[in-house]
Every structure is written in structure tokens, then in C-alpha cells.
Amino acid sequence: MRRLKIGILDLVAKRPQPGLYGRLMNANLASIMPQVLGVWCERAGHEVLYVCYTGVEDLLSEFPNDLDILFIGSFSEAALVAYSISNMFRQRGAITVLGGPHARCYPEDASKYFDYVLGFTEKSLVEEVLAECEQHRPLGRMLASPQQPRELPGLEERWKFVAATLKKAPTVKFVPMIGSLGCPYTCSFCIDSTVDYQPLSFPGLQSDLKFLLTKMNNPIVGWHDPNFGVRFDDYMDAIEAAVPAGKMRHIAESSLALLSEPHLKRLRQNGFQAMLPGIESWYSLGNKSKTRQTGMDKVKQVSEHINMILRYVPYVQTNFVLGLDCDSGPEPFELTKRFLDLAPGAFPAYSLNSAFGRAAPINLDYQRAGRVLPFPFHFLNNNHAMNIRPTGYKWPEFYSLLVDLTRYSFTWKMIGRRFAATPAAIPRWMNVVRAISSEGFGRIKYHTMLRGLLDTDKSVRAFMEGETTELPAFYHARIRRDLGPLYQWLPEGAIMHDPLAYLKSTEAPVPAAPVPLARARDTGSAPSLQTTVASPGVQARS
Numbered sequence: 001m002r003r004l005k006i007g008i009l010d011l012v013a014k015r016p017q018p019g020l021y022g023r024l025m026n027a028n029l030a031s032i033m034p035q036v037l038g039v040w041c042e043r044a045g046h047e048v049l050y051v052c053y054t055g056v057e058d059l060l061s062e063f064p065n066d067l068d069i070l071f072i073g074s075f076s077e078a079a080l081v082a083y084s085i086s087n088m089f090r091q092r093g094a095i096t097v098l099g100g101p102h103a104r105c106y107p108e109d110a111s112k113y114f115d116y117v118l119g120f121t122e123k124s125l126v127e128e129v130l131a132e133c134e135q136h137r138p139l140g141r142m143l144a145s146p147q148q149p150r151e152l153p154g155l156e157e158r159w160k161f162v163a164a165t166l167k168k169a170p171t172v173k174f175v176p177m178i179g180s181l182g183c184p185y186t187c188s189f190c191i192d193s194t195v196d197y198q199p200l201s202f203p204g205l206q207s208d209l210k211f212l213l214t215k216m217n218n219p220i221v222g223w224h225d226p227n228f229g230v231r232f233d234d235y236m237d238a239i240e241a242a243v244p245a246g247k248m249r250h251i252a253e254s255s256l257a258l259l260s261e262p263h264l265k266r267l268r269q270n271g272f273q274a275m276l277p278g279i280e281s282w283y284s285l286g287n288k289s290k291t292r293q294t295g296m297d298k299v300k301q302v303s304e305h306i307n308m309i310l311r312y313v314p315y316v317q318t319n320f321v322l323g324l325d326c327d328s329g330p331e332p333f334e335l336t337k338r339f340l341d342l343a344p345g346a347f348p349a350y351s352l353n354s355a356f357g358r359a360a361p362i363n364l365d366y367q368r369a370g371r372v373l374p375f376p377f378h379f380l381n382n383n384h385a386m387n388i389r390p391t392g393y394k395w396p397e398f399y400s401l402l403v404d405l406t407r408y409s410f411t412w413k414m415i416g417r418r419f420a421a422t423p424a425a426i427p428r429w430m431n432v433v434r435a436i437s438s439e440g441f442g443r444i445k446y447h448t449m450l451r452g453l454l455d456t457d458k459s460v461r462a463f464m465e466g467e468t469t470e471l472p473a474f475y476h477a478r479i480r481r482d483l484g485p486l487y488q489w490l491p492e493g494a495i496m497h498d499p500l501a502y503l504k505s506t507e508a509p510v511p512a513a514p515v516p517l518a519r520a521r522d523t524g525s526a527p528s529l530q531t532t533v534a535s536p537g538v539q540a541r542s
């Protein structure tokens, strides 16, 4: 095979000029797979140019004009950036390939703008694409390995890509690592609820940790495992065997159920500095936090648990999902405020209930009920739009409560209480920076603006009620602003997508028009884990 000039772009940001928190943190959000891809392509003898876009680079000039093939890894929120770049490089003669969360969630849409769209990606699939490397237009090939890779290249092989990205992180630097794929839990809203849990090699993990110690002093490892610590003892044994006490720090996402006091003791001994457990809601999803209580009882129990975690781990982010079907009226929001009062040291991260295409089985139910709104991908990041019409709220009420809760979470008084209740210096200041930047004050401003538009801009209200699919000028203007010079490369028609593509691919009856909300409420949209997830358009490769 001829030696190809390959570009690999990891889109961590969706627009230039990030805020303070973005400038400090974006490089720490780099994905592992684009680096893995870099290793696989180099192993196959090709020339690789890898770029992690954090919002400060000039995307128009980062890659040379004569690439043979460009791989882009993208979340849905950066999909329009990815589509524009793909268009630009296709016009320069390159073949383009999309992978990552957006490709897994919206392959049909992405195939209009890429020659290849990859789901699960094993080395053999990448080799196949490189061997063929042909134009597929107007519709790209949708390919997927039959399962997640059984192994990934170690940190040493990925290091040159990791180091290039970490240079862009001015202060704290997280080294991305992963020890497992999939998850044994079955939360119906989650992309991994249907993916078997699979630990990667523990000896491999030990060599990665040992290698890292040769490269950095007291490094911080950011674990990308969907649910870190499912095989808790194996992980801790591996860390203890490879790392002398006090020489490494770690950050991980874990379900609350796994954070018992004995586990926390061991996590502290091994340098765990931050945990991100999911609470999700006071009325459901108890399987994840292993709580039987609901309402205020759950608030008390969970806040005690979080305070206990904070005695062992200095930084805790608690994740909530707002607008779930089990919630209605002000009570869930009020309960969250009580939680903040009782556990002030935790940083609250709020996600608006969102359906990312074919990410989760429950999305079929939302689509069948006609509740999924065609918000452009650019706003699908759990914050800038909620693309599922809620059953328990009218939009103005929902946004009023959201603004109120966000304000409550980031008053100076609450920021002060969080500061005082956080037991270490870096986590304390991290919380302050997050609060006064895009994740706190920025959210208050954005949600308040949206709440105002619901009263003053009929087009916004009509769109959110599902009465029209015409995109309000407000959203269009933001896309144009965020894409900047890339906007001229945005392919025609790319701003909107078919929100029912997943349902259509299962060949189930599709509602002709958005279903009025009252009907959605009557028929219900109960989570259905038994839903068959068919993806006939995606060819599985072995």
C-alpha cells in the first residue's frame, strides 16, 4: 500500500476563543481514540499529523492542503465544525472519515458529509479503510466493528500525541487513560447500557502507569472508563503494584454505588483527587446510585454519602439530569437546592435531558412519542438545548426553575461555602474558576436569555413546542458566530437533521408530525430496555 499522508483531528471545542475555564481545561478533555488511531496508522507505515483542537488553533491552517485522508473524532456539539472541515478537505482532494460519539449516534446524517463513518472501531477496520481510501459520495460508507476493541495501544506508543496536547494545557494537565470499555449496568439513557463490560489488560495498565512515572512528576491521570472501578480491587491492585504511594494522582467517573467507605480509603491511599458520581434524579435511576429512597430521604442519604466521599477525595462533581419524566413541578429543583445546602463541597453539574440519536434504547421511545426536537447538533451538549420535550413541565416553568437552581448553585455565598467545604487548594480554586466561568455564571446568563426568549420570541417558543421545524433566527445566528470563517464551508442543509433517523432505521411506524405533548404524556414514554436496537444501515465488519 502506498504511504498515505494522514490527518487526525480531535475536536474538543466547537468554537474559537474559549472562556477562562476552556482555556485552562480544554486540552485535558482530549479523547483517547484519535491518539490510538495515530498509533495504528503509524504502525501501518503512514505519515500522521495529529491535532487536538482546543479552540485556540486556526483550523483553516492546521493541516497541509495535500492530505490523502483526514480522520475526525467529534462529539455531536462539534458536528457542524466537523462537517465544514470535511467539506473543505474533500474539495482539496482528501478522503474524510468520521468517528467518535457523533458518528455512533448519528451515522445516517454524518454519511452525507463524510466518505466513511465509523462506529465501534478496531484496528482491522482502520486498516480496511486505509487500504480502500476511496471517495463515497453522495453517501459515505457506514462501517462498524462488531464489538469494542479487545486491546488498545499502550501509553508509551500514544505518548507523542498525549505530550503534544498537554503542551496546550497551561496549568493542570490530565493524562488520558482507560482500563475498561462498556458497563455492566443498564441505565436506559446511556450509550453503554447495551455494551458489555470489558476490562482491558491489567498488566498493560501497570506498564502504562510505570511509563508515565518516567515522563512526569506527580502526574494526574484522567480515567476515561465509562464506569471506573467496576472491578475495583483489580484496578487498585494494578495501581499499587505499579506506583509508589504519593507519586500519582487520579480522576475518575464512578457510580455512587461503588464508592463505599472501604473503597474510598483505598482510593485516597492511591492518590484519587476527584470523583464524578452520578445522582441523576431524586425520583428515579436509583439503580445507578444504589438508593432505594426517593425525594427528601434520598437527598439526606446521598448528601451524607457525598460528604463522606469528600473526607477522602478532595474534589467531587455530582451529576444531575434535569427534566426527566419522573420529575414535575418545583420539587425536584428544590430538593437539589437542599442537597447543595447539605453537601456544599460538591460541584453540581446539571445536564438537560437529551436524546443523542441512536445513543440509547430509550431514545426510540422518545422518538416514537414525537418528543424529540430537531435542535441542530451544535446545541446538543446537555446544556445549550434540551431536545426532549418534558412531560412534567411547560417550557417557561422549566426554564424559570432551571435559572433559579443555577443561580442558587453559583451565588457568591454558595461559591464561598463550596470553597470552605473543599479540603484542598487546587480543587477549591478549580471550583471557583468553574463557577465564575462558562459552567456557572455563563450558564446563568445563557439559561436566563433563553427564558426571556420563550416570552419574547414566538419562533423560539413554537420551535420548542414542536409546532414548527423552522429554525429560529437566534440559533442560526449563534451557529454562524461560533463557526466564524468555517461557516463558509458548512455544507448546504447541514444545519438541520432528521431527529427520527434512528426510529426510521428500525422500520417502526413513524409519527407523521410531532405529537402534542398531552398525548405524549398519556401514552407515556417509559424506559424500555427490551427495545430491539436495529441498525440495518451500518455494516458490521469482522
Ligand code: B12
Pocket (backbone or CB within 6 Å): 011, 012, 013, 028, 029, 030, 031, 032, 033, 034, 037, 071, 072, 073, 074, 075, 076, 077, 097, 098, 099, 100, 101, 102, 104, 105, 118, 119, 120, 121, 122, 147, 148, 149, 178, 181, 189, 190, 191, 192, 223, 224, 225, 226, 356, 359, 380, 381, 382, 383
Ligand atoms: C469519558 C467521557 C468523557 C470524558 C472524556 C471526553 C473525551 N474527549 O473523550 C469527559 C468527562 C471530558 C467528557 C466530556 C463530555 N462528554 Co462525555 N463521555 C465519556 C464517556 C463516559 C466515555 C467515552 C469513552 O472515551 N469511551 C471509550 C472509547 C474508547 O470508546 P467509545 O467512546 O465508544 O469510542 C469507540 C468508537 O466511537 C470509536 N471512536 C471514538 N472516537 C473516535 C475517533 C475517530 C477518529 C474514530 C475513527 C473512531 C473513534 O472507537 C472507539 C472504539 O470502538 C461517554 C459515555 C459512554 N459510556 O461511552 C460520554 C459521552 C461520549 N459524552 C457525552 C457528552 C455529551 C459530553 C459533554 C458534551 C458533556 C458536557 N456537557 O460537558 C462533554 C464534551 C467534552 C468534549 N467536547 O470533548 C456524550 C456524547 C453524545 C454525543 N453524541 O455527542 C456521551 C456518549 C454520554 C452520553 N450523554 O450519552 N466525556
Ligand code: SF4
Pocket (backbone or CB within 6 Å): 183, 184, 185, 186, 187, 190, 191, 192, 193, 226, 227, 255, 288
Ligand atoms: S452506570 Fe454509567 S456508564 Fe454504566 S450504564 Fe449507567 S450511566 Fe452508563
